Amino acid sequence: WPLNDYTPHNGALEVLPGSQNHVFNCSEEEFTRDSKRVFCNAGDLIIFNARLIHRTDINHTDNFRHALTLNACRHYMKPRFDWVRMIPKEFCSDLNAQALRIIGYDSQVPTSLDEYFVPPEKRLYKGGQE
Numbered sequence: 001w002p003l004n005d006y007t008p009h010n011g012a013l014e015v016l017p018g019s020q021n022h023v024f025n026c027s028e029e030e031f032t033r034d035s036k037r038v039f040c041n042a043g044d045l046i047i048f049n050a051r052l053i054h055r056t057d058i059n060h061t062d063n064f065r066h067a068l069t070l071n072a073c074r075h076y077m078k079p080r081f082d083w084v085r086m087i088p089k090e091f092c093s094d095l096n097a098q099a100l101r102i103i104g105y106d107s108q109v110p111t112s113l114d115e116y117f118v119p120p121e122k123r124l125y126k127g128g129q130e
Contacts, residue, residue, distance in 0.1 A: 003066040006040045011059035013038040013046065019053040026053055072102060084108055 006012035014035045016026060026034075031053060038046060048054070050071060059065055073079055083103045092100060100106070108124035110116040115124060 001045055001068040001070065002040055002042055003068065004042050004063075006038060006065070008037070008039070009059075010061045010063065010065045011056045014055050014057050015048065016053040020049040020051040022053070031055075079104060 004010065014031075014037050016031050016035045019026060035053075037057060040046065056065075071080060084105055087103060092103070092105075095103070106126040110124055120127070
């Protein structure tokens with residue numbers, strides 16, 4: 001999520017299209033030859049598979065270029081942040097089951113033995129997810 005414009009001068013994002021399907025990483029030469037630069041405005045949203053090979057270009061200005069990186073992952077993978085505990089409960093009350101699952105409501109890790117030793121229907125981690 002760029003907080004500044006991505007321009008040809010300030011270190012725009014570079015991606016290698018299709019590389020998320022590669023079994024192995026590419027060489028520096030392949031990336032340089034085949035990568036595409038992503039130019040956009042501050043506040044735009046760039047969404048891509050995290051396996052897509054990417055980097056930022058060199059910033060040729062005297063100013064920093066800022067962006068926020070947010071990651072979503074499969075339910076069985078742990079995200080970088082505990083969104084369930086970070087997002088205010090009143091915000092989540094209007095979300096549907098799919099949104100709650102994406103945030104991590106169905107895959108919380110117990111924080112105590114009391115949370116761990118409960119009947120299956122009360123567990124924070126919901127089994128049978130695919």
